[in-house]
Amino acid sequence: MTTDLNSSLPSEGINKGAEGTGGLGLIEEQVIEFKQSLRLVSGRALTGFRLAFETYGQLNAEKSNAVLICHALNASHHVAGQRKDKPEELGWWDNMVGPGKPVDTNVFFVIGVNNLGSCFGSTGPTSLNPSTGLPYGGDFPVVTVEDWVHAQAHLADALGIRRFAAVMGGSLGGMQAMQWCISYPSRVAHAVVIASTPRLSAQNIAFNEVARRAIITDPDFCNGHFYGQNKIPKRGLSVARMIGHITYLSDDDMAQKFGRSLRQRQDYGYDFGVDFEIESYLRYQGEKFSSYFDANSYLLITKALDYFDPSQKFNGDLARAFSCVESEFLVVSFSTDWRFPPERSHEIVTALMQNNRRVVYAEIDAPHGHDAFLMDDPKYHGLVRNYFQRVAHELR
Amino acid sequence: MTTDLNSSLPSEGINKGAEGTGGLGLIEEQVIEFKQSLRLVSGRALTGFRLAFETYGQLNAEKSNAVLICHALNASHHVAGQRKDKPEELGWWDNMVGPGKPVDTNVFFVIGVNNLGSCFGSTGPTSLNPSTGLPYGGDFPVVTVEDWVHAQAHLADALGIRRFAAVMGGSLGGMQAMQWCISYPSRVAHAVVIASTPRLSAQNIAFNEVARRAIITDPDFCNGHFYGQNKIPKRGLSVARMIGHITYLSDDDMAQKFGRSLRQRQDYGYDFGVDFEIESYLRYQGEKFSSYFDANSYLLITKALDYFDPSQKFNGDLARAFSCVESEFLVVSFSTDWRFPPERSHEIVTALMQNNRRVVYAEIDAPHGHDAFLMDDPKYHGLVRNYFQRVAHELR
Numbered sequence: 001m002t003t004d005l006n007s008s009l010p011s012e013g014i015n016k017g018a019e020g021t022g023g024l025g026l027i028e029e030q031v032i033e034f035k036q037s038l039r040l041v042s043g044r045a046l047t048g049f050r051l052a053f054e055t056y057g058q059l060n061a062e063k064s065n066a067v068l069i070c071h072a073l074n075a076s077h078h079v080a081g082q083r084k085d086k087p088e089e090l091g092w093w094d095n096m097v098g099p100g101k102p103v104d105t106n107v108f109f110v111i112g113v114n115n116l117g118s119c120f121g122s123t124g125p126t127s128l129n130p131s132t133g134l135p136y137g138g139d140f141p142v143v144t145v146e147d148w149v150h151a152q153a154h155l156a157d158a159l160g161i162r163r164f165a166a167v168m169g170g171s172l173g174g175m176q177a178m179q180w181c182i183s184y185p186s187r188v189a190h191a192v193v194i195a196s197t198p199r200l201s202a203q204n205i206a207f208n209e210v211a212r213r214a215i216i217t218d219p220d221f222c223n224g225h226f227y228g229q230n231k232i233p234k235r236g237l238s239v240a241r242m243i244g245h246i247t248y249l250s251d252d253d254m255a256q257k258f259g260r261s262l263r264q265r266q267d268y269g270y271d272f273g274v275d276f277e278i279e280s281y282l283r284y285q286g287e288k289f290s291s292y293f294d295a296n297s298y299l300l301i302t303k304a305l306d307y308f309d310p311s312q313k314f315n316g317d318l319a320r321a322f323s324c325v326e327s328e329f330l331v332v333s334f335s336t337d338w339r340f341p342p343e344r345s346h347e348i349v350t351a352l353m354q355n356n357r358r359v360v361y362a363e364i365d366a367p368h369g370h371d372a373f374l375m376d377d378p379k380y381h382g383l384v385r386n387y388f389q390r391v392a393h394e395l396r
Numbered sequence: 397m398t399t400d401l402n403s404s405l406p407s408e409g410i411n412k413g414a415e416g417t418g419g420l421g422l423i424e425e426q427v428i429e430f431k432q433s434l435r436l437v438s439g440r441a442l443t444g445f446r447l448a449f450e451t452y453g454q455l456n457a458e459k460s461n462a463v464l465i466c467h468a469l470n471a472s473h474h475v476a477g478q479r480k481d482k483p484e485e486l487g488w489w490d491n492m493v494g495p496g497k498p499v500d501t502n503v504f505f506v507i508g509v510n511n512l513g514s515c516f517g518s519t520g521p522t523s524l525n526p527s528t529g530l531p532y533g534g535d536f537p538v539v540t541v542e543d544w545v546h547a548q549a550h551l552a553d554a555l556g557i558r559r560f561a562a563v564m565g566g567s568l569g570g571m572q573a574m575q576w577c578i579s580y581p582s583r584v585a586h587a588v589v590i591a592s593t594p595r596l597s598a599q600n601i602a603f604n605e606v607a608r609r610a611i612i613t614d615p616d617f618c619n620g621h622f623y624g625q626n627k628i629p630k631r632g633l634s635v636a637r638m639i640g641h642i643t644y645l646s647d648d649d650m651a652q653k654f655g656r657s658l659r660q661r662q663d664y665g666y667d668f669g670v671d672f673e674i675e676s677y678l679r680y681q682g683e684k685f686s687s688y689f690d691a692n693s694y695l696l697i698t699k700a701l702d703y704f705d706p707s708q709k710f711n712g713d714l715a716r717a718f719s720c721v722e723s724e725f726l727v728v729s730f731s732t733d734w735r736f737p738p739e740r741s742h743e744i745v746t747a748l749m750q751n752n753r754r755v756v757y758a759e760i761d762a763p764h765g766h767d768a769f770l771m772d773d774p775k776y777h778g779l780v781r782n783y784f785q786r787v788a789h790e791l792r
Contacts (some may be wrong), residue, residue, distance in 0.1 A: 003612035042666035113713045134526065142666040149452040202644065202650040202674045209675045210638040212668060212681070217631035219615055235613035242606040243639060246599065254598040260705065268703055272608060272695055275702065278598040287608070299668055307664055309656065 012044045019190040023099040026080030027054050027091075029119060034154055038116075047130055051122025051155050052114040053077045056097060057105030065123040065395055067108045068152065070169035071091065073244070074293055075300050076120035079112035080105075086144035089133075095376040107392045110167060115299040116286040117143045117152050125296035126227065136296075138224020142301060145308045156187070162256050165391050168192035170373035171340065172301070175308045178348070182310055185326040191390050192384070194332045197311040197344035198318050198351070204339065207247055208302040211240035224296050233295045238286030239265070240298060245285050249370030250336035254278065281285045318351035328358040331386045332380065334372040335365045360387060419495040420477030423450050423487075427517060430550055435511075440537040443526055447551050448510040449473045452493060453501030456553070461503045461791050462557045464491065464548065466565035466572035469640070469691055469697050472516035475508035476501070491772040498781040503788045504561060512547050513539045513696035516776045521692035532692075534620020539696060541568075545575045552583070561787050564588035566769035568697070571704045572742070578706055586787050588780070589655025590728045591769040593740035594714050594747070595705040597628040600735065604698040605641055607636035610693050622690050629691045634682030636694060641681050646765030648734035650674065655730065667750065714747035724754040726783045728776065730768035731761045756783060 024376075031189050038046045054077050058064060069079045071092070080091035090255050097103045114122040117140060125140040132139075134389040156164070167180045167188050174196025180188050200208070205355050215221055218236030223231055246254075258278040265275070274280045314320035330354055333345035342363045349361045364380045372380070402537025427448050434442045450473050455462060465475045467488070476487035476494050493499045493506050510518040515535060521536040528535075552560070561682045563576045563584050596604070611617055614632030618625055642650075654674040658664075661671070670676045694778045710716035725748055729741035738759045745757045762768040768776070 034782065040574065042664075044666075108547045108760075198658065200645060202654040202656065202672070203647045205656070205672050206642045206674050207680055208680055209672075210635060210642070210788065213679070214610060216668060217635070239606060239610045239613070242602075242609065246602045246606065251597060251599045251600075254602065258598040258603070260595060260598065268438075270440075272699070274611060276598070276601050276605075278602050281606055282602055283609070303668070305690075 002204050003225040004064055013344065018374070020129035022309075024056055024105065026084040026087065027081040029054055029077070029121065032155060032156075032158055034151075036145070036154075038065050038151060038154075040141055040147045041144045042142050046123060046141065048114070049116060049120075049123040049151060050127070051116075051123075051151060051166070054079065054083075054112045056079075056080050056090075056112075057099075057108055057123070058108040059109040059161070060395070063160050064155075064165060065108050066159070066164050067103060067110045068156070068167045068180075069097065069103075069110060069112050069150070070148075070167065071112070071115065072169070072171040072173045073305070074289070076118065076300075077112040077114040077122075078120075079110065079170050083196070083331045093376075096381070096384065099157050102381045103168070104385075104392070105128060107395075108388070111159070113150045113152055113155055115143075115301075117297055119294035123301070124260065125224065137227055138296060140224075140296060140300065142303050143305075144304050146178045148184065149176055149183050152176070152180075154183060155185070159210060163187045163189060165395065166190040166349070166388070168194075171196055171370065172305055175209060175305075177312065179308070179327045181327045181329075182321065185324050187285060188327040189394065190330065190387075191327045192330045192332075193345075193348060195334055195337055195340055195345075195370055196331075197340040198311065198346070200306055201344075206305050207243055211243050212302060214239040214243070215299060221295060223298075228294070231291070234287075234290040237290040237293060237295050238283075239296060241293075242282045242286045245282060247339045248337065248370045250367060253367050253369055256367070262366040264382055289386075293294055301302070318347060322351045322357070323356050325352065325355060325357055328376035329360070330384070331359060331361045332343040332373075332383065333361075333363045334368070334370070334380075335363060336367055337370045337372060339370040344345055420501065422475070422483065423452070423477040425450055425517065427474070428551060428554055429545075432550075434543070434547060434550075436537055436543045437540045438538050438736075439446070441606065442512070442519060443536065444555045445512060445519040445547060446517070446523070447512075447547060447781075449551060450475065450479075450508045451479075452476050452505055453505040455505040455557070455768075456791070457559065459508075460558050460561060461504050461788075462552075462555070462558050462560050463499060463506045464552070464563045464576075465493065465499075465506060465778055466506050466544075466548070466563065467508070467511065468565070468567040468569045468571035469701070470685070470694075471512040471569075472514065473507055473518075474506040474516075474600045475506065475556070480743045487512070488625035488770065491770075492777070492780065498782075499564070499756075500647040500782055500788070503791075504784070507551070507555070509548055509551055510545045511539075511697075511715040512695055515693040515698050518547075521690060521696070531623045532693060533623055536692060536696065536702075537700050540577060540700055541571050543574045544657060545572055545579050546699070548572070548576075549580060549583070549728070554790045555600075560584045560590055560790065562586040562784070564590075565592070566590040567592055567766065568701055568704075571701075574706065575704075577721040577723045577725075580716065581720050584723040585790065586726065586783075587723045588728075588783070591733055591736055591745060592727075592744070593731055593736040593739075594707065594743050596702055597687060597740075601702050603639055604702055607639050608695055608698060610635040610639070611695060614691075617691060620695075628686070630683075630686040633686040633689065633691050634679075637685035637689075638678045638682045641678060642751070646734065646763060648732060648759045648762050649765055714743060715750040717753050721748070721751060721753055725756070726780070727755060727757045728769075728779065729757075729759045730764070730776075731759060732763055733766045733768060 174193035215236035218233035220231040221233035310321035333342040570589035611632035615628035616627040637699035706717035729738040
């Protein structure tokens with residue numbers, strides 16, 4: 001194995017690659033400012049906010065062909081193609097979205113939007129807090145999936161999109177697709193929920209909490225106010241990322257890719273340097289991540305994951321939470337995903353069927369664990385392609 | 397749920413409890429000094445070493461009834477009963493070892509021994525380095541399971557025990573039992589290997605590596621030389637423990653014990669304090685652990701785990717690694733153990749059977765994950781009891 005291995009696996013994240021754009025051309029980032037206040041679920045509010053987004057394809061005259069793609073933990077609005085200002089960065093779901101791809105931009109107008117609290121252009125912890133004139137840092141309000149969807153609806157309004165042909169996402173993105181169907185039932189024709197869950201398990205929350213502790217207890221975190229102090233809690237962020245990364249890969253996939261292979265050595269080092277390939281890989285992932293991701297954003301987004309639970313208001317009854325839903329659903333899970341295993345998707349499907357919703361469900365037999373949702377497995381992509389062909393038919 | 401929950405689960409560790417000693421009386425710790433140098437697998441050596449140990453029951457005249465209990469990551473030689481100097485601390489396997497218990501001290505002479513590199517009395521990082529007169533700290537040599545077994549054999553020699561009726565351990569303790577059968581085939585009549593594995597998987601190593609990174613990157617770690625600086629890398633050690641702890645419990649067990657229950661509150665806090673019971677529990681476990689365990693020991697013991705792989709010298713062929721083994725085996729796994737799942741025990745059993753060894757194997761259906769080996773499940777304890785009755789018969 002060589003250094004290349006360190007960048008060979010996508011991981012709920014940003015694919016950097018040199019592959020072709022598949023005809024999307026160079027993409028320009030857009031930013032929209034909203035002057036109105038956004039009241040948050042927490043009771044706090046943002047006095048005005050900004051959303052960064054990208055679009056691919058053309059909105060039709062009826063404005064009926066829009067597809068919203070929601071991102072997961074550490075991704076962004078840069079879903080597909082090459083950014084004009086950073087052509088080396090291919091969108092994180094470029095294998096899924098583009099001309100002739102499963103979500104075909106010759107047919108659909110696709111929107112990628114960066115969520116509030118993130119660090120890629122939308123209002124977040126690095127933005128200026130109007131009440132202090134300094135970056136929010138640790139004072140940025142905790143945001144929820146409901147808040148994100150609410151903000152995304154403002155973007156849809158601004159673009160004149162009354163109803164989405166589909167709202168789609170993997171993992172945390174799938175939660176947003178579900179929340180759209182609950183918050184705005186009449187505005188979503190189809191929801192595509194991939195490798196997701198109706199709520200985190202105790203084990204999921206546990207992993208998030210350890211990651212947060214690693215960040216918060218890093219002395220360079222300074223209670224979230226590290227921006228002005230020339231500090232970055234890189235150590236904590238790196239450990240947090242390593243923990244997350246383990247949960248994105250399957251045990252089998254890790255065994256096959258790394259096993260017990262030693263890293264550029266014949267024997268153990270008998271010290272605490274790198275012995276195994278898996279150690280080198282994880283350290284590299286941690287380092288890389290801590291060089292571009294914001295620690296406050298990581299905390300915020302893991303909390304949004306923990307808090308998501310539409311059944312909470314209904315004594316844990318997910319079917320009641322879905323009782324208002326009008327959309328049709330495609331739900332996809334992956335056999336080796338132990339972060340959000342197929343059983344979690346079954347809960348979604350069951351609750352939808354109890355409401356007589358039309359649901360296509362597939363469990364894809366794939367070795368790549370949770371990360372499988374970012375891979376271009378032919379069965380998986382064939383399924384999504386077929387589903388979107390059906391969605392396209394309804395446009396006529 | 398109340399605060400008591402925080403101490404209700406054993407976890408590869410030290411049970412503190414107020415239950416009775418079951419008739420063992422107050423136990424006195426013993427320490428034995430060896431003047432001779434111990435050459436280590438790494439090529440380094442310890443010039444003399446000390447082992448802390450405890451014994452329960454009486455060694456018979458033939459010295460044939462000795463059972464060696466090997467400890468796992470964070471336990472010690474205090475296996476059973478109450479320590480004379482710390483009567484509040486019940487041994488970590490007190491439910492297994494004692495008069496009338498599965499490993500019956502009315503029949504067997506049981507030895508618990510603390511391993512080299514640990515922080516509970518045997519020579520380790522806090523011991524004085526003879527070449528500097530200061531504590532070893534980060535300079536303590538990396539030790540392996542083979543080294544531990546070698547040191548334990550010195551103890552057996554000193555006690556006049558030529559051959560153990562059984563060598564027994566769970567998890568990392570099970571690795572030591574296997575290593576005994578390889579290093580000293582004629583000195584082990586029976587090996588009892590519980591919830592163990594013939595080698596760590598890439599995922600196992602990954603979790604260990606993240607834990608080590610958390611410790612090593614804690615600024616208070618000071619390259620392992622924190623003792624003289626009035627510092628303790630508590631933050632890193634706490635995160636390391638939290639990570640480990642998640643892997644000891646099953647997803648289902650965590651779901652049942654904690655689920656999404658909130659901690660002494662009716663609604664989310666919308667901050668980064670404690671929202672969920674599972675967060676409170678993990679923080680408590682991390683804090684507690686970091687108050688008594690040594691960071692250098694944690695690093696050393698996780699490395700010993702990573703390095704254990706008797707098949708390595710035989711191109712990964714475990715059957716060849718076991719070709720010298722003369723012992724009979726009891727191998728036990730637990731259905732919900734995802735750290736060392738039953739498949740890992742199957743590898744052990746298969747390799748032993750390829751060598752025509754006599755093996756009893758059982759997979760216990762238990763909800764408690766890896767920690768199940770410390771619980772007193774009746775099926776599990778019944779099995780061990782029956783096995784040791786057979787071992788006892790051979791003594792006559």
